[in-house]
Amino acid sequence: MYRMVSIAEAQKTVLNAIEPLPSISLGLSDAVGHILGEDVIAREPLPPFPASIKDGYAVVSADGPGDYDVAFEALAGTAAGQLKAGSVAYITTGAPLPDGADAVVQVENTEKLPAGPDGQQRVRIVKPAKGPGDDVRALGSDIAAGEVVLAKDSLVGAAEIGLLATVGAATVQVRRKARVAVLSTGDELVEPDQETLGPGQIRDANRFMLAAAARSAGCDVTDLGIARDDPAEVEAKFGEAIAQGVDVLLTSGGVSVGDRDFIKPILERQGTVHFGKVCMKPGKPLTFATLDGAAGSSGRGLVVFGLPGNPVSSIVTFNLVVLPALRAMAGWAEPRLRRVHARTQSAIKLDPERPEYHRASLSWHRTGESAGELAAASTGGQISSRLLSMRSANALLELPAVQGVLPAGSLVSALLIDDLSAMPVPEDIPLVVPSW
Amino acid sequence: MYRMVSIAEAQKTVLNAIEPLPSISLGLSDAVGHILGEDVIAREPLPPFPASIKDGYAVVSADGPGDYDVAFEALAGTAAGQLKAGSVAYITTGAPLPDGADAVVQVENTEKLPAGPDGQQRVRIVKPAKGPGDDVRALGSDIAAGEVVLAKDSLVGAAEIGLLATVGAATVQVRRKARVAVLSTGDELVEPDQETLGPGQIRDANRFMLAAAARSAGCDVTDLGIARDDPAEVEAKFGEAIAQGVDVLLTSGGVSVGDRDFIKPILERQGTVHFGKVCMKPGKPLTFATLDGAAGSSGRGLVVFGLPGNPVSSIVTFNLVVLPALRAMAGWAEPRLRRVHARTQSAIKLDPERPEYHRASLSWHRTGESAGELAAASTGGQISSRLLSMRSANALLELPAVQGVLPAGSLVSALLIDDLSAMPVPEDIPLVVPSW
Numbered sequence: 001m002y003r004m005v006s007i008a009e010a011q012k013t014v015l016n017a018i019e020p021l022p023s024i025s026l027g028l029s030d031a032v033g034h035i036l037g038e039d040v041i042a043r044e045p046l047p048p049f050p051a052s053i054k055d056g057y058a059v060v061s062a063d064g065p066g067d068y069d070v071a072f073e074a075l076a077g078t079a080a081g082q083l084k085a086g087s088v089a090y091i092t093t094g095a096p097l098p099d100g101a102d103a104v105v106q107v108e109n110t111e112k113l114p115a116g117p118d119g120q121q122r123v124r125i126v127k128p129a130k131g132p133g134d135d136v137r138a139l140g141s142d143i144a145a146g147e148v149v150l151a152k153d154s155l156v157g158a159a160e161i162g163l164l165a166t167v168g169a170a171t172v173q174v175r176r177k178a179r180v181a182v183l184s185t186g187d188e189l190v191e192p193d194q195e196t197l198g199p200g201q202i203r204d205a206n207r208f209m210l211a212a213a214a215r216s217a218g219c220d221v222t223d224l225g226i227a228r229d230d231p232a233e234v235e236a237k238f239g240e241a242i243a244q245g246v247d248v249l250l251t252s253g254g255v256s257v258g259d260r261d262f263i264k265p266i267l268e269r270q271g272t273v274h275f276g277k278v279c280m281k282p283g284k285p286l287t288f289a290t291l292d293g294a295a296g297s298s299g300r301g302l303v304v305f306g307l308p309g310n311p312v313s314s315i316v317t318f319n320l321v322v323l324p325a326l327r328a329m330a331g332w333a334e335p336r337l338r339r340v341h342a343r344t345q346s347a348i349k350l351d352p353e354r355p356e357y358h359r360a361s362l363s364w365h366r367t368g369e370s371a372g373e374l375a376a377a378s379t380g381g382q383i384s385s386r387l388l389s390m391r392s393a394n395a396l397l398e399l400p401a402v403q404g405v406l407p408a409g410s411l412v413s414a415l416l417i418d419d420l421s422a423m424p425v426p427e428d429i430p431l432v433v434p435s436w
Numbered sequence: 437m438y439r440m441v442s443i444a445e446a447q448k449t450v451l452n453a454i455e456p457l458p459s460i461s462l463g464l465s466d467a468v469g470h471i472l473g474e475d476v477i478a479r480e481p482l483p484p485f486p487a488s489i490k491d492g493y494a495v496v497s498a499d500g501p502g503d504y505d506v507a508f509e510a511l512a513g514t515a516a517g518q519l520k521a522g523s524v525a526y527i528t529t530g531a532p533l534p535d536g537a538d539a540v541v542q543v544e545n546t547e548k549l550p551a552g553p554d555g556q557q558r559v560r561i562v563k564p565a566k567g568p569g570d571d572v573r574a575l576g577s578d579i580a581a582g583e584v585v586l587a588k589d590s591l592v593g594a595a596e597i598g599l600l601a602t603v604g605a606a607t608v609q610v611r612r613k614a615r616v617a618v619l620s621t622g623d624e625l626v627e628p629d630q631e632t633l634g635p636g637q638i639r640d641a642n643r644f645m646l647a648a649a650a651r652s653a654g655c656d657v658t659d660l661g662i663a664r665d666d667p668a669e670v671e672a673k674f675g676e677a678i679a680q681g682v683d684v685l686l687t688s689g690g691v692s693v694g695d696r697d698f699i700k701p702i703l704e705r706q707g708t709v710h711f712g713k714v715c716m717k718p719g720k721p722l723t724f725a726t727l728d729g730a731a732g733s734s735g736r737g738l739v740v741f742g743l744p745g746n747p748v749s750s751i752v753t754f755n756l757v758v759l760p761a762l763r764a765m766a767g768w769a770e771p772r773l774r775r776v777h778a779r780t781q782s783a784i785k786l787d788p789e790r791p792e793y794h795r796a797s798l799s800w801h802r803t804g805e806s807a808g809e810l811a812a813a814s815t816g817g818q819i820s821s822r823l824l825s826m827r828s829a830n831a832l833l834e835l836p837a838v839q840g841v842l843p844a845g846s847l848v849s850a851l852l853i854d855d856l857s858a859m860p861v862p863e864d865i866p867l868v869v870p871s872w
Binding site: 028029032044046047048049051053055075076077078079080090092093094095096107108137141142143149150154155157158159160161162163164165166167168169170186187188189191192193194195197199200201202203204205206207208209210211212213215216229256257258259260261309310311315332334337338339340341342343364366371372373374383385386387388390391392393398399400406410411412413416417418419420421422423425429430431432433434 | 464465468480482483484485487489491511512513514515516526528529530531532543544573577578579585586590591593594595596597598599600601602603604605606622623624625627628629630631633635636637638639640641642643644645646647648649651652665692693694695696697745746747751768770773774775776777778779800802807808809810819821822823824826827828829834835836842846847848849852853854855856857858859861865866867868869870
């Protein structure tokens with residue numbers, strides 16, 4: 001029998017038991033979604049030369065307005081020329097400012113004059129430069145030589161890829177992500193492509209759902225298929241995971257209290273079960289174990305999450321416990337789900353015994369002069385077999401274990417489980433034009 | 437010369453010019469991130485039989501507490517047996533309720549008794565079922581036969597994959613995503629792996645950044661490399677994009693007003709330029725064109741976005757205009773960036789001429805009894821060459837074109853450009869326990 005631990009204790013136990021995976025070297029384009037394993041430093045300043053901000057004319061700013069010979073063209077990608085006072089050079093955006101010049105006048109502030117008899121190009125400076133440095137990016141003004149452009153432990157997104165390219169970091173050290181295996185257990189399970197269900201059968205949803213969730217976290221996923229309710233078959237699948245060198249094994253089903261729940265006894269024989277029962281709804285049978293030194297590259301143990309068989313329980317516990325573990329392995333400094341606050345849109349009956357993670361869809365609302373807030377719409381019936389309660393859910397509301405009904409309009413904590421940049425837009429969210 | 441259009445007009449023009457791409461058939465595991473092209477309907481009810489919610493004993497609820505023979509075992513994955521009143525059947529979670537039984541008593545509410553002299557297993561029902569249906573999921577109680585479990589136009593995430601598997605949708609119709617090509621232009625550009633920069637050279641960042649951003653939106657990306665400032669070379673690259681059948685071409689650079697800005701003239705010759713100047717900061721030279729019938733599968737035209745060469749301008753215009761276009765092609769009903777509201781953490785100087793998209797990092801704050809709000813930290817100097825202003829940015833603040841300084845603590849509109857589930861956590865966000 002397992003002691004029932006709190007969800008906070010379970011999360012802490014998991015995060016204490018695992019370590020970030022080692023760094024690997026990846027090419028620029030493969031680094032997205034990874035955490036940097038090193039500081040990335042600029043070798044040169046950017047721009048590496050004083051550069052024009054505009055298309056126009058490089059000038060000596062003290063020369064002021066008037067008509068000038070266009071001495072030469074200063075084009076992007078060429079070495080800086082030499083400009084004498086009393087003349088100007090045509091210059092394109094990003095081109096090196098000629099030596100001798102100290103400012104740029106944009107083309108809109110000039111007038112092209114007829115060429116001289118010798119073919120000499122001439123231009124009228126109508127609105128002169130305000131002074132030295134006008135429309136010039138000084139050497140190193142964007143990035144100084146030696147500057148840390150991306151610190152170790154930063155998450156690499158598209159903009160960071162741009163920065164890596166800028167400073168010539170064509171390969172970069174990043175944390176490896178966990179290799180994950182998924183295994184479903186249960187005599188009742190058949191594959192999704194089975195057209196007709198036999199007596200007592202249902203289709204396996206968890207394996208595909210958990211694999212998709214792990215892939216969304218950037219993990220490579222190995223599919224171990226379905227194990228029948230037979231300890232030898234389950235053990236053989238564990239052996240397969242170990243042989244393949246995965247870091248994390250996600251099982252679903254077989255962790256309850258029934259005669260056919262083989263997962264915990266096997267984990268006890270092969271390693272350490274850190275907890276086997278969590279005070280949460282859904283997800284009570286959630287089990288966490290480590291098989292020390294059993295497998296994994298660099299001699300790490302295999303981390304096993306025994307997720308409940310009910311589909312909602314399996315994906316909720318994935319989000320609450322497995323995902324932070326995968327993020328911690330990937331090097332995230334703050335691997336936990338992000339907590340925000342939201343206003344409930346309907347009354348919610350609470351569970352008196354276990355804190356509930358109520359699936360909800362958050363959207364942004366703003367009325368009157370308030371700062372706006374997140375409105376939480378319940379996804380409906382929350383029984384752990386009803387996967388429709390996860391459809392379109394982007395948050396888990398953290399509801400306390402209390403007897404009673406939480407009225408509509410209550411402020412609750414919510415953990416983000418999906419990208420709010422795809423959240424529902426139930427109304428036209430107004431543009432706020434600040435007044436002051 | 438191009439008329440300067442507002443960003444709203446630019447966005448509208450783009451969304452009016454493009455259509456969702458056709459649907460394709462994908463296997464279950466490949467459908468993540470796609471929009472469904474069809475309603476997905478459950479053929480059978482779920483559960484397909486009355487199923488036990490617990491490990492325990494199937495009973496005739498009217499029998500009440502007392503000692504019973506365990507007539508047989510009702511295991512998951514087997515056909516339902518036949519139970520007679522006055523006896524019980526051992527049952528596991530998810531197993532079909534035997535005919536004749538009408539409730540389940542969980543094992544925790546029972547005591548195992550010594551077997552009878554004939555080896556007959558016996559059990560004491562200590563706490564009986566409350567009535568018919570107790571701890572039983574009725575047939576179809578999770579999903580009714582014929583129910584639309586996922587509607588056309590839904591976005592497929594991990595939970596939706598689970599639903600597809602559940603109802604046996606092993607392949608599914610989803611909208612195709614755009615095939616995107618990226619091309620950088622400019623004599624000054626060299627590849628990121630070039631160790632030492634020559635005179636006037638900088639490394640190309642935009643191509644890698646835009647490719648990463650397009651891939652993050654789920655698009656396949658073709659890299660067309662760098663075109664020199666030579667119309668023939670640029671045109672050849674356009675031809676390459678057309679030959680490869682891409683849907684969208686993203687160029688960067690060459691759209692300004694200088695002599696070397698070849699992109700717009702080429703687009704005018706080959707198709708229709710819908711706008712070539714947008715009233716926004718950064719990103720004024722943003723250009724949008726369609727090359728009708730030039731290429732693309734199913735005879736669609738090639739959509740071309742001529743993005744500015746400054747790296748910040750290119751990624752900001754990507755987010756504001758290209759990403760909604762890619763989402764619209766992928767079938768999103770609401771392809772625009774999500775707008776929220778945020779409180780500025782510092783004073784921000786405004787641009788008197790163009791609305792500014794100020795890069796910021798949003799994080800959740802809550803003090804006192806408020807609902808909490810998003811705090812917007814500016815990413816610093818906003819010059820369009822300074823890509824560091826995009827580092828860690830997860831939002832674009834929509835600042836009006838006004839002379840003056842917006843004080844700290846102002847409420848502003850913000851467009852989400854990154855996943856808030858990775859947002860910075862500057863403080864320990866409190867758990868709200870609602871009281872009522």
